[in-house]
Amino acid sequence: MCLGIPGKIIEIYQINNMQMGKIDFGGVVREVCLEYVPDAKLGDYALIHVGFALNILSEHEAQETLDLLKQVSMSEEPVDDIFG
Amino acid sequence: MKHIEEYRDSHLVQGVIAEIRRMTTRRWVIMEICGGQTHAIMRYGLDQLLPAEIELVHGPGCPVCVTSLELVDKAIAIASSPDVIFTSYGDMLRVPGSRQDLFSVRANGGDVRVVYSPLDALETAKQNPAKQVVFLAIGFETTAPANGMSVLQAQKQGIHNFSVLVSHVRVPPAMHAILGAPHNRIQGFLAAGHVCAVMGYWEYLPISRQYHVPMVVTGFEPLDIAQGILMTVRQLEQGSARVENGYTRLVTKEGNQSAQAVIDRVFESCDQKWRGIGVIPHSGWRLKPEFSAFDAETRFDISEIKTDEPPVCIAGLILQGLKKPYECPAFGTQCTPITPLGATMVSSEGACAAYYRYRRD
């Protein structure tokens, strides 16, 4: 129900008193509305859905999850206490 | 693409699935609530790789599929009016109304335009002051902040030739409807990650408790979905029923406060008819009275449209997860993506379309 993909914020500016920005999705650049991510900084990755940034992606959480999943996929025994 | 490719890693996905296999000791029925997740599962063939004991059931998480027939007819009526530019997200254009779809309106000379963002529709209104620009504002909670902002901005900037035709649906009441239904088979839920990015997942805690059903907030890439299934199966095997977050890079329990604030400002709760399911109380959002000037239902005089619904299409049972698309007598014969009988075949996210496109055997 929600086609949203992460893109990198490469510009931030105001239009009509709205916080807007340019997002780079791996070489595709589009203007999006940043009103819902007031703390956004250049270089942050945000989830973009229908031209709006809905959340800033946490690189820390992303890395933690990937590390955990790597552990899971390498282990031979059931890993019971992953994800806390 | 960063933060996407990593979650399509074949080795990691297979590794997580192996873990699911090790952990599964009996049959479990899990529903993924979101059309985007259904699409990913079918498109990657993820369900084929899971152990046979895990049955994935596809929920009504496709806003295109569940938009009521009456609303589609209203959209078509408005789009057919003179001096109207009708704007919409792309996937709504092929949804059949009682007699035609928005594509046919265009074929008959109507000005129907696809937009990527509601702000583009607003811009169209600014550039065409002599026309009425109407935006078909559908979606789940994920899309409400965007749709809501277009109304707020129209009010702020005084764009009076802009109006919205609203049909918003909410996940929690749908979960209640599914879990509370007499023949419910669902034992665990993969909650929709992007809905939760906006709303958080605090709304699911009482539902999980009431029905004793584990729920895991899940993303959309194959690795995310495998992870969500793993976490759900782990709870099921342990007999627990909690809400867990499997999409921590984008979801927090509280959700996005500024987005929720705009939703509260612009919309209020209402009963909503879900195509193929019926009316679910308090499951929709409509514009608050203070924004009625921008409500297309008020601006265009559209009376209640009654429709007869043929019995062949079992979209209802499919949307409730009670039947699979291939169990429908019309699947692939009378009902195909070109000649859809129901919305689940029209929408590229609908379960029937996904099965037709990816898994016709």
Next chain:
Amino acid sequence: MKTITPPLDGPVCPLPLTHHDQIVLGHGSGGKMTHDLIAKVFRPPLSNPALDAGDDAAVVQVCNVAPNQAPLRLAVSTDSHVVWPLFFAGGDIGRLAVCGTVNDLAMMGAKPLYLTAGFVIEEGLDIAVLQQVVTSMQAAAQEARVQIVAGDTKVVQKGKADKLFINTSGIGSINTDIHINGSNAQPGDIVIVSGTLGDHGIAVLEARGELGFETNIQSDVAPLNHLVEAILSVSHQIHVLRDPTRGGLATSLNEIAAQSQVGILLEENQIPVHPTTAAACEMLGFDPLYVANEGKLIAIVGPDDAQVVLDAMRATLYGAGAAIIGEVGSHHPGRVLLKTAIGGTRIVDVLAGEMLPRIC
């Protein structure tokens, strides 16, 4: 608070069949709706073996005056170009018009020789624009080494044509030992594509400006007859050639699978897509397998020659990115399957109608 759940009404199907008694945009998308239109409206009254074969160009024979000479085999094709906007990154309607027909002929193994060009021009078009288009056609024709030998011009009132429509028809000659057409694929054959997919479709969409995105993607529009000549010179095992234009790779492979009554299995990881094209498709919810190409071809080749054909392709200007993407089998005749990046298998269907950006 006790939550009252509603009684669920059971199955309610929303709708009777939508009959399209009129043409809608989907009929022009190159997918199933187009095929159905051709089958229901065009083929019945016009049917003949050359037309019914359903390939990129028709193969016809002309019997020579001298009785003991083998009949001359010709490929004949026609194509209309209505692209909007007229100019886009990497190309324009003129280049498209020439390359489109050159490629259709080349896909039969023909040497393209002569083209015609018919112009339907909307009143008010700048002559400078027309000149630019014609210059581009001249350059493309020179590159392809074909001649435009006949033409026609019509002007229609403002609003009756989208600035400019061009129709090109072409003739090419086919050597007696060449038999390349969509019904020739055989189990065991290897499927090769000449380069990255989806670039043209995305470049045109971007040029339209309606979806508001910017990239550095260029249309791949190019004449492929020299590439075809190069591979024909190293192999007699080239069974099928097709250029995946509207409807993309997926639609073309489905056509071939149906014509040859074979199954085709693709490897997702092997299919070349430019990362930026892939990103644009992600953003819009498109599948690159369905996006149009105007400078790529599919070659279905006997297994023993697959490597030499691949090498020959990669040595040409437009085949540098060539890759083996799958194989032909006897299971699932008429069906195209894909082994996904994570190891599952799914069907690759034809495009249904218009491809729409989605929010789901």
